[in-house]
Amino acid sequence: MTDATPESLYRQAEALLEQNPDSPEAFALLQRAARQGHAESAFLVGAIMLEHQNPDHPAIISWLEIAASQGHPYATYNILRLREMDGVSFDRHLAVYTNLAENGMTAAQLNLLEYYYDRNDPQAVYWAQKTAAQGHPFGQYILASHFQFSGEPDLERARNLYHEAAEKGLGVAHWQLGQIYRYGIGTPVDLTCAAQHLTPAAEQGIIAAQVMLADVLAKQGNPEALQWYRAAADNDDDGAKAELAQHYLTGRLTERDPLAAAKLAKEAAEYGHPEALRLMGDLYRYGLGLKADAATAQEYYRHAAENGSLAACQKLLSDAALHDPQHYALLKETALQRQNIENAYQTALALQEGRGRSIDYDRARKLFLEAAEFQHIGAATRLGLMYRYGQGVKISPRQAAYWFELAAAQGNATAQYHLARQYYYGQGVPYNLTLACFWLQAAIINGYENPETFKHLLAKWQHERANPQLEKPFERPVPQPAPPQPGERRAIKTAAPKTNGNTAKPKAAKPIQRLDSYKMRDSISASPSQVVYYKTY
Structure with missing residues (x-):
């Protein structure tokens, strides 16, 4: 009898595995074939060992190396992934990933796409073009983002690609489409289409989509809005709490309940939400759910006005006309100034995104600068995004970091998220993992997009921080922050919170301003690292 060949051992194992995927006999046959140099057997040994409860990475790598040495691409790929799990930086493997990707491996293409x-x-x-051409929703989504937010936007192509990704069930693609139809970005406003796309995004747990869906339904007089406000409020979204409080106060979509209104408004007001503060003023002014107190009401109105509530400004102005005529003129001037600032911001927003009009980055930037001059947090955030994406200006991580830091220090979750990214990658600011963790945690607490998704990223960064022996991302040399460009006026800089190495729950120096719920995404819920599995046949 002749000895069994590696190929025959592999075939025997394959037959046994079809009958029992956990067959010990099959595993032994694969090991025998692998020791004789059979590449596919060695790969399967490694793949099976990966599924053990506590996989032995060095042992798995030794089996995979047998296959990789014979040109097995997925063995090579999995070796890279295992080494990264053990702390080796992705940067060290760029050349190998690129080779695998250029030879058509979708998994490697997706990893490079996420990396860049x-x-x-x-x-x-x-890499977005490569993966989108293969119909992968992540590639379609990223390519759509490029066409929407780049310095040379193509809103129609962006919308079409979002639709392709959404048809494959990608929640964030539905989220973007919901915003596009809600605000009429490159297409007429269509609240029905907006709701159709916001619903699956909301069902997948995107809190911002839950709030926007509730807003759309409420505008249509649909009581289902309340369930989505409650879903977002249960996840500590202050905007949702303020809207729910308003409905309980007015009884528009539900029965009036001043006590419930007071509870929700107080929770959101504690974090400085402008309209929640204004509602607290109303509740104290009229004694609804709370004991009437005119002085406390005035204090809440002032706080709300300082943080962007135009309705609170009008209430202060009306009260001054009746009870404080000597200060009426000053209050009127202040109210008009705030209204002009907000109008400038909203016009800039429409020009930046193409809301019902053509995009004009140059004019948008000038209006954002005017608003930022008066400490408008949203305007500072938007300037950061313009410099990040090169919208009408040259891409400048330093300029982006400058504006993000201004807004982040005053509680803007979008700015906090982007600033965290810049500290993590050392872009525009020196690499600082402590500050990266601090600002990402602040963004999560302040409700950036879908906080649950980013908790996984925060855990990863905190693990790296607790294990300094792990390799950090490639750090680029960073010069000092750039001075203002010619003709550019800058807002007064507010110092960022000091961390002293502590990443405990941060408190915003100023409250969150949710004047603009439309946000540009820099990460999505289903990243390649969540889509690609190590066991790849």
Whole structure:
């Protein structure tokens, strides 16, 4: 009898595995074949060991190396992934990933796409095109983001690609489409289409989509809005709490309940939400759910006005006309100034995104600068985004970091998220993992997009911080912050919170301003690292 060949051992094992995927006999046969140099057997040994409760990475790598040495691409790929799990930086493997990706491996293409996209590197577009051409929703989504937010936008192509990704069930693609139809970005406003796309996004747990869906339904007089406000409020979204409080106070979509209104408004007001503060003023002014107290009501109105509530400004102005005529003129001037600032901001927003009009980055930037001059947090955030994406200006991580830091220190979750990314990658600011964790945690607490998704990223960063022996991301040399560009006026800089190495729950120096719920995404819920599995046949 002749000895069994590696191929025959592999075939025997394959037959046994079809009958019993956990067959010990099959595993032994694969090991025998692998020791004789059979590449596919060695790969399967490693793949099976990966599924053990506590996989032995060095042992698995030794089996995979047998297959990789014979040109097995997925063995090579999995070796890279295992080494990264053990602390080796992705940067060390770029050349190997690129080779695998250029030879058509979708998994490697997706990893490169995520790598470059997270760093706002133009190479992300190349890999987005590669993966989108294969119909992968992540590639379609990133390519759509490029066409929407780049310096040379193409809103129609962006919308079409979002639709392709949404048809495959990608929640964040539905989220973007919901915003596009809600605000009429490159297409007429269509609240029905907006609701159709916001619903699956909301069902997938995107809190911002839950709030926007509730807003759309409420505008249509649909009581289902309340369930989505409650869903977002249960996840500590202050805007949702303020809207629910308003409905309980007015009884528009539900029975009036001043006590419930007071409870929700107080919770959101504690974090400085402008309209929640204004509602607290109403509740104290009229004694609804709370004991009437005119002085406390005035204090809440002042706080709300300082943080962006135009309705509170009008209430203060009306009261001054009746009870404080000597200060009426000053209050009127202040109210008009705030209204002009907000009008400038909203016009800039429409020009930046193409809401019902053509995009005009230059004019948008000038209006954002005017608003930022008066400490408008949203305007500072938007300027950061313009410099990050190169919208009408040259891409400048330093300029982006400057504006993000201004807004982040005053509680803007979008700015906090982007600033965290810049500290993590050392872009525009020196690499600082402590500050990266601090600002990401602040963004999560302040409700950036879908906080649950980013908790996983925070856990990863905190693990790296607790294990300094792990390799950090490639750090680029960073010069000192750039001075203002010619003709550019800058807002007064507010110092960022000091962390002293502590990443405990941060408190916003100023409250969150949710004047603009439409946000540009720099990460999505289903990243390649969540889509690709190590066991790849």
